[in-house]
Amino acid sequence: xxxxxxxxxxxxxxxxxxxxxxxxxxxxxxxxxxxxxxxxxxxxxxxxxxxxxxxxxxxxxxxxxxxxxxxxxxxxxxxxxxxxxxxxxxxxxxxxxxxxxxxxxxxxxxxxxxxxxxxxxxxxxxxxxxxxxxxxxxxxxxxxxxxxxxxxxxxxxxxxxxxxxxxxxxxxxxxxxxxxxxxxxxxxxxxxxxxxxxxxxxxxxxxxxxxxxxxxxxxxxxxxxxxxxxxxxxxxxxxxxxxxxxxxxxxxxxxxx
Amino acid sequence: xxxxxxxxxxxxxxxxxxxxxxxxxxxxxxxxxxxxxxxxxxxxxxxxxxxxxxxxxxxxxxxxxxxxxxxxxxxxxxxxxxxxxxxxxxxxxxxxxxxxxxxxxxxxxxxxxxxxxxxxxxxxxxxxxxxxxxxxxxxxxxxxxxxxxxxxxxxxxxxxxxxxxxxxxxxxxxxxxxxxxxxxxxxxxxxxxxxxxxxxxxxxxxxxxxxxxxxxxxx
Numbered sequence: 001x002x003x004x005x006x007x008x009x010x011x012x013x014x015x016x017x018x019x020x021x022x023x024x025x026x027x028x029x030x031x032x033x034x035x036x037x038x039x040x041x042x043x044x045x046x047x048x049x050x051x052x053x054x055x056x057x058x059x060x061x062x063x064x065x066x067x068x069x070x071x072x073x074x075x076x077x078x079x080x081x082x083x084x085x086x087x088x089x090x091x092x093x094x095x096x097x098x099x100x101x102x103x104x105x106x107x108x109x110x111x112x113x114x115x116x117x118x119x120x121x122x123x124x125x126x127x128x129x130x131x132x133x134x135x136x137x138x139x140x141x142x143x144x145x146x147x148x149x150x151x152x153x154x155x156x157x158x159x160x161x162x163x164x165x166x167x168x169x170x171x172x173x174x175x176x177x178x179x180x181x182x183x184x185x186x187x188x189x190x191x192x193x194x195x196x197x198x199x200x201x202x203x204x205x206x207x208x209x210x211x212x213x214x215x216x217x218x219x220x221x222x223x224x225x226x227x228x229x230x231x232x233x234x235x236x237x238x239x240x241x242x243x244x245x246x247x248x249x250x251x252x253x254x255x256x257x
Numbered sequence: 258x259x260x261x262x263x264x265x266x267x268x269x270x271x272x273x274x275x276x277x278x279x280x281x282x283x284x285x286x287x288x289x290x291x292x293x294x295x296x297x298x299x300x301x302x303x304x305x306x307x308x309x310x311x312x313x314x315x316x317x318x319x320x321x322x323x324x325x326x327x328x329x330x331x332x333x334x335x336x337x338x339x340x341x342x343x344x345x346x347x348x349x350x351x352x353x354x355x356x357x358x359x360x361x362x363x364x365x366x367x368x369x370x371x372x373x374x375x376x377x378x379x380x381x382x383x384x385x386x387x388x389x390x391x392x393x394x395x396x397x398x399x400x401x402x403x404x405x406x407x408x409x410x411x412x413x414x415x416x417x418x419x420x421x422x423x424x425x426x427x428x429x430x431x432x433x434x435x436x437x438x439x440x441x442x443x444x445x446x447x448x449x450x451x452x453x454x455x456x457x458x459x460x461x462x463x464x465x466x467x468x469x470x471x472x473x474x475x476x
Binding site: 067070072118170199250 | 385391
């Protein structure tokens with residue numbers, strides 16, 4: 001039976017992890033490659049790097065991070081942040097990324113998803129959507145860019161559907177209003193998108209405890225759950241999340257079996 | 258021993274190379290790994306890996322662009338019996354034909370064709386079946402255990418990502434199935450060639466085990 005995936009996300013700035021717990025067994029807690037390796041060892045089903053570097057110059061550091069991570073981390077690796085064109089896709093994939101997520105650039109360059117999926121296949125194109133509540137939108141949610149700073153006047157659901165039509169193989173859906181609150185995922189938003197697109201939806205933003213992850217799978221149909229801070233700060237471990245999911249009847253990958 | 262990962266412009270070659278190198282290192286094997294499309298290197302090799310991500314017709318086109326490659330593959334694998342592993346679309350290319358996008362011929366090394374996964378209905382939690390079939394799934398291992406599945410249990414999981422599957426006619430060549438709404442052949446093999454629908458290079462410890470088994474397989 002297909003497992004519901006638990007994805008660990010790391011924010012990377014200038015080639016270093018931004019948040020990060022001091023894992024005792026890590027020599028360098030700021031090294032994304034070391035952290036990714038540890039996460040995959042304890043059962044993360046995928047690793048997601050989000051590059052939050054401000055300049056293109058500093059983004060080059062990301063390529064080294066990916067190369068190093070891919071040498072010893074044998075679970076799927078998704079990389080996003082600052083992906084502007086098809087050459088960014090190629091560079092990331094050549095370093096060992098398996099999937100590339102696009103967010104703002106898909107809004108400003110609507111052909112990017114189509115170009116990338118035609119070239120590299122839809123399995124490696126992830127459409128990341130940062131959604132905010134907006135009652136004036138048909139679905140009740142609006143797409144934002146640049147980490148929620150810029151509004152776009154684009155409806156989240158129609159944007160998700162268009163992305164899938166253009167070849168996105170997966171949707172990484174973040175509720176910006178829930179993000180960072182640790183009060184749980186936005187179930188309504190996740191269900192709305194998950195019920196109305198044919199590709200898997202990754203729920204993101206707001207995870208505060210393992211029960212939140214159970215809820216978004218059971219009540220909103222998420223194919224995968226993503227979290228950053230609860231894992232980094234050691235509030236909950238990946239095995240504890242998986243244990244709770246399993247207890248609630250959700251198939252997970254038990255990497256000890 | 259010389260292992261070649263065939264480069265025909267298809268996707269995640271770096272991941273494949275890394276995973277095979279790691280397995281070689283961990284097993285203290287004396288293998289060299291080269292990622293190339295040079296026919297000369299392919300002819301001089303001992304083992305061949307054909308990766309494949311993207312669509313069937315795109316992969317086929319990529320192979321055809323390298324003059325003589327498909328003929329050389331036939332010679333090396335079918336005539337000279339070199340060890341061969343096809344991954345994902347690399348496995349599917351061994352079918353007679355595919356119905357993905359347009360009708361495209363495969364190598365015809367196994368009888369059957371490539372069809373879209375049936376996504377009608379809902380899963381055990383009432384969720385719609387999503388396409389692609391993406392994520393970690395178990396194997397149902399056949400009674401006659403293939404050497405590349407040595408020490409692998411049905412509790413272990415492998416990473417899949419695909420929208421089409423091999424509707425194979427030679428059922429006795431299926432050594433493991435997975436299940437996603439319906440049975441999907443996950444490991445097929447005949448003589449010296451094997452195909453896997455999942456990505457062993459992305460399947461953590463279990464994938465490493467399978468790669469090691471394949472490297473040390475003596476058909």
